[in-house]
Amino acid sequence: MEWVPKRWKPSKTRSPREVCSLRNESKVGYNLLMSAPPQNRDEMNENSPPEYAVRMENITKRFPGVVANQQVALRVQAGAFHAVIGENGAGKSTLLNILYGRYQPDSGRVFLHGREVTQSLHSPADAIRNGVGMVSQHYALIPALTVLENVLLGAEPTGFGGVLKCRAAITRIHELANQLQIASLDVNQRADSLSVAAQQKVEILKALYRGANTLLLDEPTATLAPQEAESLFTLLRNLVEKGTTVLFVTHKLREVAAHSHAVTVLRAGQNAGDFITSETNEAELLHCMIGARSNSAGQPLIPFGDVTETEGYAGDTWAATRPAVSGSPLLQIEAVTVRNSRRVEVVKSATLELMHGEIVGVAGVDGSGQRDLAEAILGLQTVSIGKIFLEGSEITRDTVAQRYQKGVAYIPEDRHRSGMILDFSVTENYTLGHHRQDNWGGGTLIHPPIMTAHTAAMIQQYDVRISELGALIPARSLSGGNQQKIVVARAMQSAPKLLIACQPTRGLDVEAARFVYRTLEQARREGLGILLFSLDLEEILQLSDRVAVMFNGRIVTVLSTAQATPEEIGAWMTGAKTGGTEA
Amino acid sequence: MGNGWLMALVTSTLFNATPLALAAMGGVLSERAGVVNIALEGFILLGAFVGFYFGLHSVFMGVLAVVVAGALFGLLHAFFTQKARMNPVVSGLGLNLLIAGATRYLALRLFPQGDHIAGLSPNLFLSLAAVLPFLLVFTLQQTKFGLRLRAVGENPESARMAGISPTLPRYMAVMLSGVCASIAGAYLSMADAHTFTSDMSAGKGYVALAAVIFGKWNPLGAAGGALFFGFFYALQTQLQINQYHLNWLGVEWTSPFLLDCLPYAMTLLALVSVIGRATPPAALSQEE
Structure with a gap:
C-alpha cells in the first residue's frame, strides 16, 4: 500500500476526510460537496491534467421508484487499482453498468482516457470498442458453451462464409492464459465444468482478448473462497503492474485495504468520499460508507467481520450469551x-x-x-x-x-423467486404456508380478517416500513430489507x-x-x-x-x-x- | 407381403419423415436461438398453400413464393416475440390460427373445385431433408452466426455483455425457421398430394417440434426423431393399405380411426420418456 498515485492528489482545500464528516454533520456541507469539489479538483490540476482512464461526472440514473445514482462523480487514474465501495443499494453496480454501456445515464458525462464517450456508449459492444472489459457478478460465461466459444463470442475471427477460424485464436488464448497464470486451460471444456474462480479468470482472459485496458469487476469475490480471492487479487495486481486499470466494486473493506490504490465511497446513490488507500483506514472508510447510522458511541452497527476484530463486536459477546446446548x-x-x-x-x-x-x-x-x-x-x-x-x-x-x-421453518435464499410472490399483497405473502393452521382460521376458505390482523401485528413487531396503503399493496413495492423482514417474520411466525x-x-x-x-x-x-x-x-x-x-x-x-x-x-x-x- | 411390404414401409418412412425433418430443422434453428416456435404448424400450412397456388403457374414461382412467405411470416413471429415482447406461445398460436383460417378461406375462394399440380419430385425434398441436418450442425458449431445463435439462445444477457446484440441472430434464426417449415409444407402440396386441402398440415408442425425435443435440440437428433415419428406414420398407412385386422378385447384396434392416432400417441409416449432428461436451451424456459 506504499503505492501513491503520482499525479492525483486529493484537494488540499478539503481533504476527503473532511468531506466525509462534513456530509454527516450538515446538509450545507453536503450540498457544498455535491457541487463544489469536481471543479476544485479540475482547477487544481490545471497545470498537469491527470490522466484518468475513467472519468464520470454528475452521473444520475433513475429506476422506477429509486434514484440509483445521483450526481455521482468517479475518477479513476490510468493504471490504478481502484475500488468503489458502498453498502448494498448504494449504487455501485449501477455506476459500473453505466460505464460498461448496459445502462444509459439520465444525465452526466463519461470520459475514457480523456475522450468523451457519453454519446457513443449505448451498449457493452461500445464499451468493449473503447477498451473496457467487465467481469460481472451474474451474467458471466455462458455455461453450455466451451471456454473457446465464450472467449471468441462477439470477437469471432472468421474466414469465408463466416466460418470460424480458431487456430490463431487458440494460440493467443494460451498466451494470455500463461500471462494470467491460469494453469492447464482446456479451451474445449464447457464453461460450466470450471469452478467459479476459474470461470472468473476466463472472463478476465476474455476481456483481455478483446484488448481491454480497463477492467471492471462487480463484487468479484462474493462467491469465492478466501484463497481463491487472494489468487484473483494477485492476478489483478499483476495486470495493474502491466498497465491495466482495474476498477472493482465491493463491500468488503478488507479487500479494499489490502489491494486498492484509491477508493471511491458511495452512499445511498451519492458520492460520500474519495480516499487514497494508504492514507485511510478501515474504520474511516466504514464510517464514510454507512454515515450517520453508526451509533452514538462511534461504534458502527455493523455485522462485518472486518470490524469485528477491531471493535470486538461479535465473538465474545455472543459466545457469552450462548445457552447450554441440550443433549x-x-x-x-x-x-x-x-x-x-x-x-x-x-x-x-x-x-x-x-x-x-x-x-x-x-x-x-x-x-x-x-x-x-x-x-x-x-x-x-x-x-x-x-x-x-x-x-x-x-x-x-x-x-x-x-x-x-x-x-421446520425456512428462509429461502432468493426472496424474489422463492421467498415471495411479488405481485401478491403483503398480507397474502405473510399468510402463505400458514393458511392451513387453526389460528389462521383453518378449513377450506381463507379468512381475510384474521390474515389482516396477524399481518398488522407482524408489521408492528418487526417494524416493517410500509406505505399508507397498508398491507394490501403488492410485496413488489417494498424495499429489499422490508421484504426480507416479512420472509423472516413468516418463518418465525409458527414458533x-x-x-x-x-x-x-x-x-x-x-x-x-x-x-x-x-x-x-x-x-x-x-x-x-x-x-x-x-x-x-x-x-x-x-x-x-x-x-x-x-x-x-x-x-x-x-x-x-x-x-x-x-x-x-x-x-x-x-x-x-x-x-x-x-x- | 414379405420383402415388398418391408420395402414399402422403409420408403414410406423416409417420405413421411421428410416434412417432419424439414420442419424440425426450423424448430432447431428457432429454439436454439431461444424463441419457442409452435408456429411451425402454421408455417407448414402456409408453405403448402403458397407452394400450391404459385406452383399452379410455374414450379419455380411456387418455390420462390414458399421461401419468401416463410421468411416473411418468420419475420412476423420474430417481430411479435422480440420487438413487441409477446409471449412466443401466444404469438405462435395466433399465427397458426390466422394461417389456418386464411388458407381455408383463400382455398375456397381461389379454387373451390380443387385443383391439381404436377409439382416437384419428392426425391428433391428427401435429399434436402437428408443434407440439411448436417449443414445445420456445421453452421451451429463452426460459424460465427451459429455461435451467436447458440449464445443468444442460452443467455441473451450474457451475449449482450459479450458485446453482441441478441436481435439480429434471433431474427435471422426465426426467419430461417419459417423458411424450413414452409418448405416442409411445400413438400406436402407440391410433391406428395399435388393439391391443397385445408388443414393438410394435420399437426405435423407439432410432431416436428416433438422431434426437436426428442433429439435434444440437436439437428441430427431431431432428424432422428423425425425418422422415428415418420416410421409410425408409415406403419399406420401400411396397416391400412394392407387391411390388417386386429380385434382384441372387443375393440377393432386396426380401425382407421384408431390407426390415425398412432403417430400422435407415439409422439406423446416418446416425449414422456425424454422429459426430465432433455435440457432445452436455457433462454427458452425464461420468462422475460
Whole structure:
C-alpha cells in the first residue's frame, strides 16, 4: 500500500476526510460537496491534467421508484487499482453498468482516457470498442458453451462464409492464459465444468482478448473462497503492474485495504468520499460508507467481520450469551444423498447433527450442494439415500407441509423467486404456508380478517416500513430489507424448532442485515436450532457455533469455532484439504 | 407381403419423415436461438398453400413464393416475440390460427373445385431433408452466426455483455425457421398430394417440434426423431393399405380411426420418456 498515485492528489482545500464528516454533520456541507469539489479538483490540476482512464461526472440514473445514482462523480487514474465501495443499494453496480454501456445515464458525462464517450456508449459492444472489459457478478460465461466459444463470442475471427477460424485464436488464448497464470486451460471444456474462480479468470482472459485496458469487476469475490480471492487479487495486481486499470466494486473493506490504490465511497446513490488507500483506514472508510447510522458511541452497527476484530463486536459477546446446548439432537441428517433432475448426485452422503439452541453454519463455494441439501431437509427435493430425523422421528418422506407442521421453518435464499410472490399483497405473502393452521382460521376458505390482523401485528413487531396503503399493496413495492423482514417474520411466525436460513442477508443493507442477525440470535437463545447456509464467510464465522464445510456435494468437515478460521474453512471449501471428520 | 411390404414401409418412412425433418430443422434453428416456435404448424400450412397456388403457374414461382412467405411470416413471429415482447406461445398460436383460417378461406375462394399440380419430385425434398441436418450442425458449431445463435439462445444477457446484440441472430434464426417449415409444407402440396386441402398440415408442425425435443435440440437428433415419428406414420398407412385386422378385447384396434392416432400417441409416449432428461436451451424456459 506504499503505492501513491503520482499525479492525483486529493484537494488540499478539503481533504476527503473532511468531506466525509462534513456530509454527516450538515446538509450545507453536503450540498457544498455535491457541487463544489469536481471543479476544485479540475482547477487544481490545471497545470498537469491527470490522466484518468475513467472519468464520470454528475452521473444520475433513475429506476422506477429509486434514484440509483445521483450526481455521482468517479475518477479513476490510468493504471490504478481502484475500488468503489458502498453498502448494498448504494449504487455501485449501477455506476459500473453505466460505464460498461448496459445502462444509459439520465444525465452526466463519461470520459475514457480523456475522450468523451457519453454519446457513443449505448451498449457493452461500445464499451468493449473503447477498451473496457467487465467481469460481472451474474451474467458471466455462458455455461453450455466451451471456454473457446465464450472467449471468441462477439470477437469471432472468421474466414469465408463466416466460418470460424480458431487456430490463431487458440494460440493467443494460451498466451494470455500463461500471462494470467491460469494453469492447464482446456479451451474445449464447457464453461460450466470450471469452478467459479476459474470461470472468473476466463472472463478476465476474455476481456483481455478483446484488448481491454480497463477492467471492471462487480463484487468479484462474493462467491469465492478466501484463497481463491487472494489468487484473483494477485492476478489483478499483476495486470495493474502491466498497465491495466482495474476498477472493482465491493463491500468488503478488507479487500479494499489490502489491494486498492484509491477508493471511491458511495452512499445511498451519492458520492460520500474519495480516499487514497494508504492514507485511510478501515474504520474511516466504514464510517464514510454507512454515515450517520453508526451509533452514538462511534461504534458502527455493523455485522462485518472486518470490524469485528477491531471493535470486538461479535465473538465474545455472543459466545457469552450462548445457552447450554441440550443433549438430544434436534436435527439428524444421516448419509443423505440427493440426485437432481438429471440423476446427478448433488449431495453425496451428507451427515450432520444440529442441537437445540445451536447455529451450524454451512460454508462452501457457490454450487457445492448447499442449496440441494437445504431443499432436501425442507422436502423440496427428494432424498435418494439416507434419512433425516427431527427430534428423533424420521421426516425423510414427509411432505413440506408436514415438516412445517412439525416445526421446520425456512428462509429461502432468493426472496424474489422463492421467498415471495411479488405481485401478491403483503398480507397474502405473510399468510402463505400458514393458511392451513387453526389460528389462521383453518378449513377450506381463507379468512381475510384474521390474515389482516396477524399481518398488522407482524408489521408492528418487526417494524416493517410500509406505505399508507397498508398491507394490501403488492410485496413488489417494498424495499429489499422490508421484504426480507416479512420472509423472516413468516418463518418465525409458527414458533418453529428448526430454522433453515439460506443466505438470509443477501442483498440487504447493513441495517436490514443486522435485523436478521438479531432475529436469528434471539431465536437461538430461545432454543431454536438454526442451519445457516451462506456464501458470506464473515457471516458464517460470526453467527455459527460450528461450521460445516461442503465441497463438491459432500460435507467434508465440521469445525468448531476455535478451528474455524477463514483460511481453514477456505482450504476445505476449495478441496485443498480433504477427508476430515466425515464418516 | 414379405420383402415388398418391408420395402414399402422403409420408403414410406423416409417420405413421411421428410416434412417432419424439414420442419424440425426450423424448430432447431428457432429454439436454439431461444424463441419457442409452435408456429411451425402454421408455417407448414402456409408453405403448402403458397407452394400450391404459385406452383399452379410455374414450379419455380411456387418455390420462390414458399421461401419468401416463410421468411416473411418468420419475420412476423420474430417481430411479435422480440420487438413487441409477446409471449412466443401466444404469438405462435395466433399465427397458426390466422394461417389456418386464411388458407381455408383463400382455398375456397381461389379454387373451390380443387385443383391439381404436377409439382416437384419428392426425391428433391428427401435429399434436402437428408443434407440439411448436417449443414445445420456445421453452421451451429463452426460459424460465427451459429455461435451467436447458440449464445443468444442460452443467455441473451450474457451475449449482450459479450458485446453482441441478441436481435439480429434471433431474427435471422426465426426467419430461417419459417423458411424450413414452409418448405416442409411445400413438400406436402407440391410433391406428395399435388393439391391443397385445408388443414393438410394435420399437426405435423407439432410432431416436428416433438422431434426437436426428442433429439435434444440437436439437428441430427431431431432428424432422428423425425425418422422415428415418420416410421409410425408409415406403419399406420401400411396397416391400412394392407387391411390388417386386429380385434382384441372387443375393440377393432386396426380401425382407421384408431390407426390415425398412432403417430400422435407415439409422439406423446416418446416425449414422456425424454422429459426430465432433455435440457432445452436455457433462454427458452425464461420468462422475460
